[in-house]
Amino acid sequence: MTNPKVSPKSRASVIVSIIAARSDALVFFGATGDLAYKKVFPALHAMVHRERLAVPIIGVAKQGWGLEELRARARKSVAEHALVKDDAALQQLCELLRYVDGDYNDAATFEALRQALGDAKRPLHYLAIPPSLFGVVVSHLKASGAADNARVVVEKPFGRDLDSAKALNATLHGAFDESAIFRIDHYLGKETVQNLRFFRFANTFLEPIWNRHYVKSVQITMAESFGVQGRGAFYEEAGAIRDVVQNHMLQVVGMLAMEPPATTYVESARDELVKVFRQIAPLEPQNVVRGQFEGYREEPGVAADSQVETFAALRLRIDSWRWHGVPFFIRAGKCLPLTRTEVVVNFERPPLARLVPRSSNFIRLQLTPDLEIALGVQVKKAGERMIGEPSELTLLNRATVDEAGAYERLLGDAMAGDPTLFAREDAVEAAWAIVDPVVHTPTALKLYQPGVWGPAAASSLTEDVGGWTALSGRADGAEPHDA
Secondary structure: OOOOOOOHHHHHHHHHHHHOOOOOEEEEEOOOOHHHHHHHHHHHHHHHHOOOOOOOEEEEEOOOOOHHHHHHHHHHHHHHHOOOOOHHHHHHHHHHEEEEEOOOOOHHHHHHHHHHHOOOOOEEEEEOOOHHHHHHHHHHHHHHOOOOOOEEEEOOOOOOOHHHHHHHHHHHHOOOOHHHEEEOOHHHHOHHHHHHHHHHHHOHHHHHHOOOOOEEEEEEEEEOOOOOOOOHHHHHHOHHHHHHHHHHHHHHHHHHHOOOOOOOOOOHHHHHHHHHHHHEOOOOHHHEEEEEEOOHHHOOOOOOOOOOOOEEEEEEEEOOOOOOOOEEEEEEEOOOOOOEEEEEEEEOOOOOOOOOOOOOOEEEEEEEOOEEEEEEEEEEOOOOOOOEEEEEEEEEEEOOOOOHHHHHHHHHHHHHOOOOOOEOHHHHHHHHHHHHHHHHOOOOEEEEOOOOOOOOHHHHOOHHHOOOOOOOOOOOOOOOOOO
């Protein structure tokens, strides 16, 4: 179905933006922040190293710094986090750097930015700042003229619910055309996630079985063995559903469930993703389990009576011809037995129950920490009897690039005007519509001990399909239980 929010004119402008000239300057707000230190500077260094970046790079922040302090920060960041060692690229990066120090609420800061841009006509503005500052920065960019012919990259979280996402979209559209807005989700730039979509559509043998006739369930797990790591104040504003489910996990669902995109139309992949989101029924309380690990409320910045979830498990229904009746499950949480992100597509049991008493055919795609693709099969057990036993055939196992590689890819695409790996307005709003009911009316919070698979209630969501499939690594032997 054609997206009513994206007019033919807007679609044409998206196509034009891709073939238009690259951005001729990069401005990043929040240049002295943690995200810039851990991800942005290493990504910029890698882009210079690969000869993909040779334009002015202007950092903006309110720190009381000068250019030399920013360069020192860049050197330290690259030394600690860069993927490759290249002193020449680091020197070139430092030469490209400019710095504007000032308050985001002060128009003078943006006049200084306009001057720092010099002859640049097509800047890219990267808002690596808290969402609460997006509105004021965008307004000043427009008033100063720095938004003219420019593009803007917006970090997640994109809103806190459907209404705030719509309001943020309206704010951005006050200064930028939709074709110039790049809503970044670093997960989409990961090599392993790219491989997921490639595997889905590049292998002919999958298509005949990738449907409700053969697939019994799809399970997606994003497990972290650590806690909030001192970011309690941030997590109090987010929680697992806002932090990773509404964006990262639903994007993975979309890639698994979408129809093959047309190769001749640049927006086709994003169109298919939106179709999937619109076919997912809004969440109901009985299909959501929220948990919180024991000890979370003792974290700095966390309320003593916090009701924020550090674990969430969901059961989704996709009302499409291909997936009708196939449950999609998501679970994501902190302080779980291991750190791993996996997709498991479980297939129906063959009719010969005497040989195969239960379903054990599956495709497992591990996305973190490394890329692994494996096939679950039944083989004959040694001996006289025709009895099967499960076995797993590893098709691919290789180390993956660091997350900074995702930022390098995404910033490069944004500068080129390529929107493929970025969330479109209608996709963001459709994803929020799925989780909005339980965001506004949260289900009861259940406590769990660190080191188990969340609260026991999460198991009830998957009872009719045989339970949650154990993750690779086999460190997940502990059964979930309520504290």
